[in-house]
Amino acid sequence: xxxxxxxxxxxxxxxxxxxxxxxxxxxxxxxxxxxxxxxxxxxxxxxxxxxxxxxxxxxxxxxxxxxxxxxxxxxxxxxxxxxxxxxxxxxxxxxxxxxxxxxxxxxxxxxxxxxxxxxxxxxxxxxxxxxxxxxxxxxxxxxxxxxxxxxxxxxxxxxxxxxxxxxxxxxxxxxxxxxxxxxxxxxxxxxxxxxxxxxxxxxxxxxxxxxxxxxxxxxxxxxxxxxxxxxxxxxxxxxxxxxxxxxxxxxxxxxxxxxxxxxxxxxxxxxxxxxxxxxxxxxxxxxxxxxxxxxxxxxxxxxxxxxxxxxxxxxxxxxxxxxxxxxxxxxxxxxxxxxxxxxxxxxxxxxxxxxxxxxxxxxxxxxxxxxxxxxxxxxxxxxxxxxxxxxxxxxxxxxxxxxxxxxxxxxxxxxxxxxxxxxxxxxxxxxxxxxxxxxxxxxxxxxxxxxxxxxxxxxxxxxxxxxxxxxxxxxxxxxxxxxxxxxxxxxxxxxxxxxxxxxxxxxxxxxxxxxxxxxxxxxxxxxxxxxxxxxxxxxxxxxxxxxxxxxxxxxxxxxxxxxxxxxxxxxxxxxxxxxxxxxxxxxxxxxxxxxxxxxxxxxxxxxxxxxxxxxxxxxxxxxxxxxxxxxxxxxxxxxxxxxxxxxxxxxxxxxxxxxxxxxxxxxxxxxxxxxxxxxxxxxxxxxxxxxxxxxxxxxxxxxxxxxxxxxxxxxxxxxxxxxxxxxxxxxxxxxxxxxxxxxxxxxxxxxxxxxxxxxxxxxxxxxxxxx
Ligand code: BGC
Numbered sequence: 001x002x003x004x005x006x007x008x009x010x011x012x013x014x015x016x017x018x019x020x021x022x023x024x025x026x027x028x029x030x031x032x033x034x035x036x037x038x039x040x041x042x043x044x045x046x047x048x049x050x051x052x053x054x055x056x057x058x059x060x061x062x063x064x065x066x067x068x069x070x071x072x073x074x075x076x077x078x079x080x081x082x083x084x085x086x087x088x089x090x091x092x093x094x095x096x097x098x099x100x101x102x103x104x105x106x107x108x109x110x111x112x113x114x115x116x117x118x119x120x121x122x123x124x125x126x127x128x129x130x131x132x133x134x135x136x137x138x139x140x141x142x143x144x145x146x147x148x149x150x151x152x153x154x155x156x157x158x159x160x161x162x163x164x165x166x167x168x169x170x171x172x173x174x175x176x177x178x179x180x181x182x183x184x185x186x187x188x189x190x191x192x193x194x195x196x197x198x199x200x201x202x203x204x205x206x207x208x209x210x211x212x213x214x215x216x217x218x219x220x221x222x223x224x225x226x227x228x229x230x231x232x233x234x235x236x237x238x239x240x241x242x243x244x245x246x247x248x249x250x251x252x253x254x255x256x257x258x259x260x261x262x263x264x265x266x267x268x269x270x271x272x273x274x275x276x277x278x279x280x281x282x283x284x285x286x287x288x289x290x291x292x293x294x295x296x297x298x299x300x301x302x303x304x305x306x307x308x309x310x311x312x313x314x315x316x317x318x319x320x321x322x323x324x325x326x327x328x329x330x331x332x333x334x335x336x337x338x339x340x341x342x343x344x345x346x347x348x349x350x351x352x353x354x355x356x357x358x359x360x361x362x363x364x365x366x367x368x369x370x371x372x373x374x375x376x377x378x379x380x381x382x383x384x385x386x387x388x389x390x391x392x393x394x395x396x397x398x399x400x401x402x403x404x405x406x407x408x409x410x411x412x413x414x415x416x417x418x419x420x421x422x423x424x425x426x427x428x429x430x431x432x433x434x435x436x437x438x439x440x441x442x443x444x445x446x447x448x449x450x451x452x453x454x455x456x457x458x459x460x461x462x463x464x465x466x467x468x469x470x471x472x473x474x475x476x477x478x479x480x481x482x483x484x485x486x487x488x489x490x491x492x493x494x495x496x497x498x499x500x501x502x503x504x505x506x507x508x509x510x511x512x513x514x515x516x517x518x519x520x521x522x523x524x525x526x527x528x529x530x531x532x533x534x535x536x537x538x539x540x541x542x543x544x545x546x547x548x549x550x551x552x553x554x555x556x557x558x559x560x561x562x563x564x565x566x567x568x569x570x571x572x573x574x575x576x577x578x579x580x581x582x583x584x585x586x587x588x589x590x591x592x593x594x595x596x597x598x599x600x601x602x603x604x605x606x607x608x609x610x611x612x613x614x615x616x617x618x619x620x621x622x623x624x625x626x627x628x629x630x631x632x633x634x635x636x637x638x639x640x641x642x643x644x645x646x647x648x649x650x651x652x653x654x655x656x657x658x659x660x661x662x663x664x665x666x667x668x669x670x671x672x673x674x675x676x677x678x679x680x681x682x683x684x685x686x687x688x689x690x691x692x693x694x695x696x697x698x699x700x701x702x703x704x705x706x707x708x709x710x711x712x713x714x715x716x717x718x719x720x721x722x723x724x725x726x727x728x729x730x731x732x733x734x735x736x737x738x739x740x741x742x743x744x745x746x747x748x749x750x751x752x753x754x755x756x757x758x759x760x761x762x763x764x765x766x767x768x769x770x771x
Pocket of ligand 1: 136182234313314521
């Protein structure tokens with residue numbers, strides 16, 4: 001009897017993203033048909049080599065306002081020049097648009113730039129091919145929503161769909177954009193990597209569900225929608241696996257791990273309708289992603305069935321030279337294009353060298369034609385051939401964001417916050433009758449509310465924590481605000497002032513954490529801790545013996561220590577954007593109960609990185625809190641998290657009944673119901689609970705993770721109420737990839753948990769039986 005049941009690889013990648021797509025994939029098919037469109041084929045036949053190579057090129061669009069003497073730039077990507085130099089540059093760019101030497105433009109500063117460039121393209125070029133405009137709309141534009149990792153903590157993909165929809169509406173209206181370089185769907189298991197802030201965390205299933213939801217949100221129900229913003233899913237692939245969490249470093253993963261862990265969110269995004277993806281900066285198995293034919297053609301187009309276009313990451317095609325993979329610019333252009341990278345971001349090497357490469361017989365023209373075909377199909381799908389100005393409207397650009405976006409930002413912010421602990425029910429605080437000392441560099445901070453990737457000027461300044469608190473506290477005189485220290489340095493007398501304020505207060509709120517610059521691109525940290533100056537402040541304040549609530553500002557999981565770790569209550573506050581202060585205050589004073597859950601593990605120490613729950617079973621497993629010699633742990637700490645993936649508290653206490661299966665066997669072709677009764681013990685508070693389903697394959701031909709989340713549901717429980725939550729398991733939930741990358745399920749015994757986090761609960765078992 002063959003004990004393995006093969007299933008197709010595509011199905012595997014789909015089932016790994018279980019049901020993620022079903023809810024979001026509708027109107028827009030993810031697999032862009034490369035069927036020959038007579039209109040496009042006719043264009044290709046008429047294009048010169050230079051015009052074809054021009055379509056492969058993206059560059060920063062310059063604003064005509066640059067030449068005004070008092071030009072104030074909004075967008076940090078716009079260079080600073082004298083008016084004369086600016087005029088020369090602008091004229092030069094317009095001349096290149098006229099010559100058909102530019103296909104895509106990025107990061108417009110204002111609607112004037114988009115109008116001028118598009119008019120030039122469609123009125124003054126020989127073939128009148130419209131430009132496509134892209135930018136980094138990551139978590140906001142006029143309204144700033146929480147950073148993506150924060151929204152993932154809501155475990156509510158639908159919320160991320162809604163905020164992505166709002167971003168799309170604002171960016172298409174305000175700038176006439178056609179595409180965003182988002183979502184970032186890189187699984188991130190090493191918290192030293194700064195870009196964990198841009199994704200959905202460490203888990204494959206959570207990542208896949210958020211990937212699909214965000215694509216669906218950006219693109220809307222139909223690409224015909226005026227506010228449909230194409231999603232460019234990034235970074236293909238395994239950028240999050242950068243060795244030691246160091247940005248731009250190579251990866252050391254097997255192709256099986258690539259397929260099992262890093263690709264499913266991309267697959268889910270493509271199924272939800274994404275037709276553009278961005279090649280990553282990193283190498284995989286010795287090949288830079290942007291120059292890897294194996295990755296961009298065999299895996300992406302062959303195995304995943306993606307037929308859209310690939311955009312390089314900022315000059316990553318040029319970086320093939322520094323990698324030592326290409327000899328010079330010409331070689332880099334040839335390698336990247338032949339690998340399957342269709343559009344070069346900002347380097348200019350495609351228009352510079354591709355015509356010459358084709359003429360010299362060093363690049364087959366069919367390779368160029370295929371890239372151009374994909375690009376023109378993407379432009380067709382964006383509706384640009386029907387109406388190149390469909391998204392560009394001066395009138396819409398002047399409209400303020402709908403007021404509903406602010407409400408959505410508040411909801412998203414409150415749902416993103418994770419309460420890690422709340423000893424003796426210190427929270428919520430009463431809104432009157434208590435003296436509060438609000439201490440720390442993030443108490444009144446206005447600079448670090450939005451977090452990384454907020455390059456455009458939002459419509460209104462985001463609201464700091466202190467203003468949110470003032471908005472709820474009834475006696476203003478009861479609030480004392482002291483900075484105490486800077487983010488990374490002490491300030492003279494700061495600690496003394498903070499200690500005095502703490503002594504005079506009934507309770508202290510300590511606002512600590514990371515600045516915007518400490519996460520995001522090129523922001524890896526060796527120590528993922530609260531910076532020493534803030535730690536010193538926390539130690540001094542805590543020594544007063546006053547109860548302390550820590551409110552973190554952070555773009556990654558932190559290794560909390562000392563007085564920060566030991567505070568009575570801790571809220572993970574991320575970068576919440578426009579509604580930071582009001583949302584945090586709602587939670588602190590109990591207008592809303594916290595409901596977020598950790599989308600990644602909080603470790604005990606930085607040295608545990610990469611540390612994630614779905615790690616492989618060891619031959620010498622760690623023994624919980626014990627540090628017994630010859631088991632897998634570091635000498636100085638037990639190998640446990642401080643707070644596990646999935647953990648988070650609300651004001652209601654929630655109890656999980658035992659996990660039960662409706663049968664002891666699951667047939668390969670059948671299904672099994674797994675359920676548990678969840679009870680809200682509180683008489684006062686309703687609860688929002690993220691009920692998580694984990695499995696563990698006890699014996700398999702490849703070592704399996706100690707636990708793997710295969711489904712989750714978010715439920716609401718009124719005070720005192722219970723609900724029996726049931727998940728239906730099928731063999732597809734139990735599959736894994738074999739060494740030959742073929743998906744399989746192996747009959748045998750499985751543990752299954754319904755639990756509130758990856759470290760909690762008692763499993764029950766069932767048998768998967770083969771035919
Ligand atoms: C980042 C991308 C981003 C691009 C354009 C790169 O440095 O890696 O994520 O989309 O810049 O701003």
